[in-house]
Amino acid sequence: MTDADRFEAFVREYQDMVFATAARLLGRAAEAEDVAQTVFLRAFERFDALAASPTAAGWLKTVTTNLCLNHLARYRRRWQFFSELDDEQASGSYAASLAARVDEATSSERAERQVLLERAVRALPDHQRVPLVLFHFEDMSYKEIASTLGVSLAKVKTDINRGRARLKTVLADLT
Amino acid sequence: MNAIDLQELVDRELKRLPYPAAPRTLLPKVLAATRAAAPRPARGWAAWSWTWRMAVVAGLCAIGAGAWLLAPMLQPWVAAALAAAGPVAERTGAIAQRADQTAAVTRVLWQAVLQPLATYLAALALALTLALALVWTLVERLALGGTSQP
Numbered sequence: 001m002t003d004a005d006r007f008e009a010f011v012r013e014y015q016d017m018v019f020a021t022a023a024r025l026l027g028r029a030a031e032a033e034d035v036a037q038t039v040f041l042r043a044f045e046r047f048d049a050l051a052a053s054p055t056a057a058g059w060l061k062t063v064t065t066n067l068c069l070n071h072l073a074r075y076r077r078r079w080q081f082f083s084e085l086d087d088e089q090a091s092g093s094y095a096a097s098l099a100a101r102v103d104e105a106t107s108s109e110r111a112e113r114q115v116l117l118e119r120a121v122r123a124l125p126d127h128q129r130v131p132l133v134l135f136h137f138e139d140m141s142y143k144e145i146a147s148t149l150g151v152s153l154a155k156v157k158t159d160i161n162r163g164r165a166r167l168k169t170v171l172a173d174l175t
Numbered sequence: 176m177n178a179i180d181l182q183e184l185v186d187r188e189l190k191r192l193p194y195p196a197a198p199r200t201l202l203p204k205v206l207a208a209t210r211a212a213a214p215r216p217a218r219g220w221a222a223w224s225w226t227w228r229m230a231v232v233a234g235l236c237a238i239g240a241g242a243w244l245l246a247p248m249l250q251p252w253v254a255a256a257l258a259a260a261g262p263v264a265e266r267t268g269a270i271a272q273r274a275d276q277t278a279a280v281t282r283v284l285w286q287a288v289l290q291p292l293a294t295y296l297a298a299l300a301l302a303l304t305l306a307l308a309l310v311w312t313l314v315e316r317l318a319l320g321g322t323s324q325p
Contacts, residue, residue: 019197040205136189164185
């Protein structure tokens, strides 16, 4: 197996994880794809060390998270207005891809529930979604999140609780 | 529902979510980008490993030393071979004489006929080359959109 084949297998193995992490943090599939591409280019630069490493998945998640946070800090404010205009269209295609994915393994009812929950996470405002995703998906503590985002511990807790409260209403509607 | 129950509920529900599938375009994009970013493999002496370099140097040294040691032993053989080649040397002399005559005729022809035209021909060739280079540059910039990618 050549190096190119090994790298292709590596991307195939981790692409869903990297994309999911980016999509949940950024809330938009197109931006997530760009970030995922950058992550894999960085992985390619140090593939010799990374290929056999048992911490490859962790490294990829960390790089993805950092790139997403940088991306949010740099570009989101500038493009927010325009992005919101086609938000419905974007979320539709993203939800469709997700539905196709979950439908293979679960009942349609459960798949729909998962799509709606995923959508609800994505619909949260940045300041609630980002700490909530870091807490629940990336298993970071409140303290780590506060340090990473450069905000106070109290603000992190408040924002996450507000995000959870919004998700709770979605979950309540679904039951 | 208190805050801890809510945290547990949300955590449980979110952790059940599957990874959304990466778009099908991601893998081809990544592979194309890595192909473009990959350094071309180095070739030649600089690309050889130190082991191979040392082996080649050692081999050349061994050949040189062998030739140095074997030269006195080969000297009688070389002398015998030269003596045996006497008739061949005579023929070689005749061939050299003819080559000398041919060269003299060629020199006269060059000075009389070709040399006066050579300057004009060289100037014409240079002008054509420059014009071709100029046209190619313009075509590449205007029609092909710049330097082509490897």
